[in-house]
Amino acid sequence: MRFDLDRLPTDPILLQKMLREMAEAMEVERGKRVVAQQTVKVQLVAIEKLEHRLSQLLRARFGRSSEKMDIAQLHLMLEAGDAAVSANDDVPAAPKLRSSRKTGIRTPIPEHIPRITMEHRPQRCSCGGAETMICQDITEVLDYVPARFRVLRHVRPRIACRSCESIRQVPAVDLPLPKVMVSSALLGHLLVSRFVDHQPWYRQSRILRRHGLDIDRDVMGRWARKLAWLMAPLGERLVSYILEASKIHGDETPVTLLTGENGSHTAYFWVYLRDDRSSGDMRPPAVAFRFTTDRSGKHPASHLAGYRGYLQADGYSGYNVLYCDAKTKAPREVTEVGCWAHARRKFTDILEKNPSPIAAEAVVRIGELFAIERDIKGAPPGRRRQVRQQFARPKLAAIRPWLEARLRGLSSDSPLAKACRYPLNRWAAMVRYCDDGLLEISNNLVENALRGIALGRRNWMFVGSTKGGDASALFYSLVETCRLNSVEPEAWFTDVITRIGNHPINRIDELLPWNWRPVAENQKQEQAA
Numbered sequence: 001m002r003f004d005l006d007r008l009p010t011d012p013i014l015l016q017k018m019l020r021e022m023a024e025a026m027e028v029e030r031g032k033r034v035v036a037q038q039t040v041k042v043q044l045v046a047i048e049k050l051e052h053r054l055s056q057l058l059r060a061r062f063g064r065s066s067e068k069m070d071i072a073q074l075h076l077m078l079e080a081g082d083a084a085v086s087a088n089d090d091v092p093a094a095p096k097l098r099s100s101r102k103t104g105i106r107t108p109i110p111e112h113i114p115r116i117t118m119e120h121r122p123q124r125c126s127c128g129g130a131e132t133m134i135c136q137d138i139t140e141v142l143d144y145v146p147a148r149f150r151v152l153r154h155v156r157p158r159i160a161c162r163s164c165e166s167i168r169q170v171p172a173v174d175l176p177l178p179k180v181m182v183s184s185a186l187l188g189h190l191l192v193s194r195f196v197d198h199q200p201w202y203r204q205s206r207i208l209r210r211h212g213l214d215i216d217r218d219v220m221g222r223w224a225r226k227l228a229w230l231m232a233p234l235g236e237r238l239v240s241y242i243l244e245a246s247k248i249h250g251d252e253t254p255v256t257l258l259t260g261e262n263g264s265h266t267a268y269f270w271v272y273l274r275d276d277r278s279s280g281d282m283r284p285p286a287v288a289f290r291f292t293t294d295r296s297g298k299h300p301a302s303h304l305a306g307y308r309g310y311l312q313a314d315g316y317s318g319y320n321v322l323y324c325d326a327k328t329k330a331p332r333e334v335t336e337v338g339c340w341a342h343a344r345r346k347f348t349d350i351l352e353k354n355p356s357p358i359a360a361e362a363v364v365r366i367g368e369l370f371a372i373e374r375d376i377k378g379a380p381p382g383r384r385r386q387v388r389q390q391f392a393r394p395k396l397a398a399i400r401p402w403l404e405a406r407l408r409g410l411s412s413d414s415p416l417a418k419a420c421r422y423p424l425n426r427w428a429a430m431v432r433y434c435d436d437g438l439l440e441i442s443n444n445l446v447e448n449a450l451r452g453i454a455l456g457r458r459n460w461m462f463v464g465s466t467k468g469g470d471a472s473a474l475f476y477s478l479v480e481t482c483r484l485n486s487v488e489p490e491a492w493f494t495d496v497i498t499r500i501g502n503h504p505i506n507r508i509d510e511l512l513p514w515n516w517r518p519v520a521e522n523q524k525q526e527q528a529a
Contacts, residue, residue: 045411109140116143149211152183176497177226187227188493190220195452195475196489200460221468228471230500233508235474238288238481239303241512242274247310247337247438249273249446250300250319253453256462257293257469267293267463269453269473270303273446275484279438280380284514285484287449289476291469297321304334310436312337312443315426338423338430340366341442346419358406358416365399373441381437388434396431400424449480478513487513495519 009015125131158169176184193199199207201217208215242248250272257267270292275285292299297318304311304322311334313319320326322334344366347359372391376384403420410417423430433439453476463469482489495518496511509515 041411045413109142113142115140147211149186149213174501176501177223177230180223180226182223184497185494187223187497188490191224191227191475191493192479192490194220194224194460195456195472195479198452198456198459203459221464224475225467225471227497228474231474231478231496233505234496234500234511235288235477237508237512238286238477239272241286242272242288243304243307245274245276245309247274247276247312248304248307249275249440249443250304250311250313251443251446251450252295252316253450254295255453255457255469257466258462258464264462265293266295267291267466267469268295268299269450269469269476270299271446271449272303273449275445276438278377278440278445279384280378281438284512285481286512286514287446287477287480287484289453289473289480291463291466291473293466308333310335310337310432310439312339312440312446314339314342314443315422335432336426336429337432337439338426339441339443340369340423340430341444341447343419343423343430346415346422350415350419356416359419362403362419365395365402368395369441379437384437385435388437392434393431396434400427449484452476452480482513485514487516491518492516 009018154173156170156172158167160167175181176187190204193204194201201220204220205215205217250270252268252270254266254268256264258264268291270290271287272290273285273287275287276283277285290299290303295316295318297320300319301321311319311322313336315338319336322332323336324331344363347362347366350356350359351363369392372387372395376387379387403424407417407420407424410420433441463472478493479489482492492513496516499519500511503511
């Protein structure tokens with residue numbers, strides 16, 4: 001409101017009225033500015049959230065999966081170039097040594113590769129004299145023989161004896177699958193191509209068609225489901241073996257499930273891992289997958305029914321039913337263990353978008369915890385607990401008040417505030433690993449077991465049915481357990497598919513990957529005995 005100072009009224013009442021109007025107008029303007037500032041603040045927070053989500057989606061689609069950060073970049077963000085170099089579990093403790101192999105020297109071909117010798121002799125000398133070989137030069141060339149198919153013809157003569165008038169014939173050959181005229185070697189190859197090499201059924205069908213064989217992808221899927229029924233006892237034995245451990249790792253990953261006429265929804269593979277080699281326990285590792293049509297907490301409660309011990313998983317609320325009773329809040333017999341890799345990942349996701357000094361310092365602090373773990377990997381549990389109590393406990397005691405102080409100055413809805421709250425809201429579970437040397441600082445072991453599904457999902461895109469999902473969960477359990485125990489999966493599948501139909505159920509442990517021996521080795525041992 002503007003006034004002409006030369007023409008102000010002389011009436012005091014009129015002047016008071018003008019001043020009141022002016023004050024009210026200023027109050028309205030001030031209110032508008034406050035509302036505008038609040039609106040801008042809300043919009044900035046919303047923009048920051050959307051940018052954070054976009055960054056996560058882009059990273060999930062195109063970015064790297066490791067939380068490894070550029071140490072120099074972190075120091076620039078912290079403005080502390082002379083600070084101690086951070087460390088995490090992805091960075092080697094010492095610089096990699098250069099390979100002892102000289103540059104330009106070709107790597108020799110492994111000795112186990114079969115050799116075929118082809119001798120190239122020069123023509124005889126025209127003079128006809130006696131010849132003597134002085135020496136010979138040998139050149140080894142790596143060759144490839146394309147895969148070829150063959151037909152095994154099982155001929156069973158029917159023999160008649162003229163003396164006793166009897167007829168004899170060898171019983172029919174046992175097929176791996178009734179009325180399916182394929183060998184265990186072909187079935188094993190198809191399974192390994194699907195669940196190890198991530199070749200979808202339709203792609204394998206096209207590959208076979210190039211060899212002159214027409215096997216439809218639906219036929220391969222039916223074979224796989226029949227094999228899953230045949231090998232189901234192995235999957236159940238893996239689960240029971242995993243539940244015998246005092247500590248297991250758990251996680252889940254989404255997958256698209258087709259539901260009919262162009263319909264689909266999100267289903268899940270759940271994974272449970274037993275692997276205590278980091279704490280010096282050399283008992284065989286094992287992993288088991290389960291398929292469900294949703295992410296309800298009733299599924300892990302069903303999968304881990306009767307389990308007593310530690311469960312290391314992420315902060316998904318569906319696992320809470322395992323830790324305490326929903327009604328009485330009384331603790332159950334499963335104890336939660338937190339994952340510092342998940343906590344760190346929330347800060348690295350922020351750093352992917354903008355240089356946040358708070359996020360950078362959080363990554364450095366958490367990285368120092370992982371540096372302690374590298375030095376005690378494989379040590380006995382007592383030694384691991386002692387080192388953690390001495391070195392990790394003080395760092396954890398400093399991280400908590402630091403996070404709380406930073407949280408007070410942040411918008412409660414910002415990604416950085418959510419990253420700070422993640423470890424604070426489950427602090428008891430996050431520091432529990434320091435009290436028991438069997439426990440791990442992170443859940444990275446089980447995430448490594450999920451890589452096969454993550455890679456395969458990009459190729460086969462979806463699961464066609466719940467039965468197909470259950471079969472896939474079983475085969476992923478078997479191939480990942482083979483990988484953990486350094487067992488060649490195609491040889492294992494070929495041999496086990498041949499034997500499992502007639503194998504006694506009370507000796508099913510003999511076929512588990514870490515106990516498995518090929519038939520030839522078993523025959524040698526029986527002959528020696």
